[in-house]
Amino acid sequence: MGVTRQKHAKxxxxxxxxxxxxxxxFQVLLDGTFCQAALRNKIQIREQLPGYLGGATQLCTTRCVIKELESLGKALYGAKLIAQRFQVRSCSHHKNPDQELSKKVKRKPGIPLLFIIQNTMVLDKPSPKSLAFVQKLQTNQLVPEYQKQSIVELKEKEGLVKQEGEKRRKRKRAGGPNPLSCLKKKKKKTQEGQEPSAEKKKRRKRKRNRVKAEAMQSVQKNEGE
Ligand SMILES: [Zn+2]
Incomplete structure (x- = not known):
């Protein structure tokens, strides 16, 4: 049974x-309920969790979790001692932890939930949100970069980019005090339309230096051609 559980988690x-x-x-944020359940069920979080998740863990909790456990007094004293040994992170709520946290987590893709159920730690299966996110990601990846590039070329051909650039420029002058500060944030569309190509190249080069992700390299290469 233990082996199956571990395989599942893996x-x-x-x-x-x-x-x-x-x-x-793996960063694991532990709340008071988890610490209390671990204590009651004699689960050694620090010893058992890395094995269960299949990798080193960084255990942390929040200031509000500790405050809450403190406020609950004697009954939660042991749980408080456990929580205190983790790395304590500050959070936006200093009084009470977010009771809706697990619900909120489920609404965001990419955050696994860990429970203690029937004396054992159980890693929840990916939420529908996480699954949907991944599916969308995979679909987007099927639209290759050259297609995005060809859209830009098409727009340039039709003079659409220039129009858009001019529109943007007007808005910028009206609102922004320092146009230079806006340049970085602007979308590519605008840059294509209104700048001489030398400027453009410079900016691209700068951009290239900033980008570290390997995946982006192919995009940059496309742009250069
Ligand atoms: Zn908090």
Whole structure:
């Protein structure tokens, strides 16, 4: 049974590693309920969790979790001691932890949930949100970069880009105090239309230096051609 459970967890972690770039040490945020359940069920979080998740972990909690456990007094004293040993992170709510946290987590893709059910730690299967996100991602990846590029070329041909650029420029002058500060944030569309090509090249070069992701390199290459 233990082996099956572990295999299951390994598969789920594989999903997050592959689709959401999870890397060791896996950061695990522990709440008061989890600490209390671990204590009651004699689960040694620090010892058992890395084995279960299949990698080194970075255990942390929040200030509000500790405050809440403190406020609950004697009954939660042991759980408080456990929580205190983790890395304590500050959060936006200093009084009470977010009771809706697990619901909120489920609404965001890419965050696994870990419970203690029937004396054991159980990693929840990816939420529908996570699955939907990955599916969408995979669909988008099927639209290759050269297609996006050809859309830009088509627009240039039709003079659409220039028009858009002019429109943007007007708006910028009206609102922004420092046009230079806006340049970085602007979309590519605008740059194509209104700048001399030397400027454009410079900016591209700068952009290239900033980009680290390997995946982006092919995009840059396309742009250069
Ligand atoms: Zn908090």
């Amino acid at each position: 598969k789920i972690m594989g999903f997050y590693k592959h689709n959401f770039q999870f890397r060791e040490p």
